Amino acid sequence: MEKQQIDFSDTQIAFAGKSDKALKETAWLFSMMNQPFLVKWGSKLAMKAVEWNLPFAHQVVKNTIFKQFCGGTTLLDSLPNIEHLGHFQVHSILDYGAEAKSSETDFNWTMNEALRAIDFAARHKIPFVVIKISGLARFELLEKMQSGNEWTEAEQKEYFNASKRADAICHTARDKGIMILIDAEESWIQETIDKMVNILMARYNKDKAVVFNTLQMYRNDGLKQLQAAFQLSQAQNYILGVKLVRGAYMEKERNRAEELDYPSPINPDKATTDKMFDDALLFCLERGKKMAIMNASHNVASNLLQADWMDSHQIPKNHPHYWFAQLYGMSDNITFHLAANGYNVAKYVVYGSVQDVTPYLIRRAQENTAVTGDMSREYRFIQKELQRRGL
DSSP, X not given: OOOOOOOTTOHHHHTTTOOHHHHHHHHHHHHHHTOHHHHHHHHHHHHHHHHTTOTTHHHHHIIIIIHHHEEESXXXXXXXXXXXXXXXXXEEEEEEOOOOOOSHHHHHHHHHXXXXXXXXXXXXXXXXXXXXXXXXXXXXXXXXXXHTOOOOHHHHHHHHHHHHHHHHHHHHHHHHTOEEEEOOOOHHHHHHHHHHHHHHHHHHOSSSOOEEEEEETTBTTHHHHHHHHHHHHHHTTOOEEEEEEOOSOHHHHHHHHHHTTOOOSBOSSHHHHXXXXXXXXXXXXXXXXXXXXXXXXXXXXXXXXXXXXXXHTTOOTTOTTEEEEEETTSOHHHHHHHHHTTOOEEEEEEEOOHHHHHHHHHHHHHHTSOSSSSOOHHHHHHHHXXXXXXX
């Protein structure tokens, strides 16, 4: 019998978790985000209003865009949303949303926040916690290491401390049965991050995937990086953990390459990136016995590719080496359909104070702004469900 493909356009399943009132609120918010001028100037005003603690600014942000894209201000505050997702068989990924800091005190605080998240995850059966290496070490330090310039004794100590923080997080995660996703960052510090993560994977991924590195497929060397990472894991006898994304720093990468006059590390167009992502995904899927893969994509075709591949190769849908993930508040049509069909799928549940997560929220608003005169994909799905419900 021919397999019936998942219908990601079925909005009844996609928005099963939203009440009529919540759906109307979401529709209003996305209608606002589909006005580029409003997003451009509203983002700047919101950032300043929150930064300056203007009256009602926090409350306005919290009741609108924060409510859509964040789980809560704290772990405990996020729990009702995490449990709501769990009711629909959607797992959670805990992601503390504060941007990178710069002092040793800040880095230790970030480490302790990750340790708190791991403990919370273990108590509430949450499989993943996210960390950023730039949250544990100075950006300039990571950049200097990659440049090959000689370090001072103080910098060597600084890097040692950062490595110990990352190790403490992964050690605790291993002991408590939690998986750690380490975010990708800018290309001029990524090599430093990769080296650190490879050491952590060699240490903690002997029996199962505990630590996952993130590879960005909008980089023109993305597939080569993946192949090299797999070869290293085989040579050192550990399970490679990989989260695949398209990428998050495209404009920043291209602008820096132009300013400093070096070839851009970014693919020339979206079609090239899409092909590289799917080629990398197939590379991972075919080696699922020796590595664990998280397909962190909002692209319907890439999600269908993995679901269909698993089905045709008779891979159990809940196999621990095969995961999907999307951001909280986005692509519910993908997440909830995968969950309804029995696949391992999780939402990135970002949490933190309104002030801390405002930069993250602005990026989400900008992503959802209509590039053309058409409504964004998200808004079209919401409108379709409103019509289906007769609202």
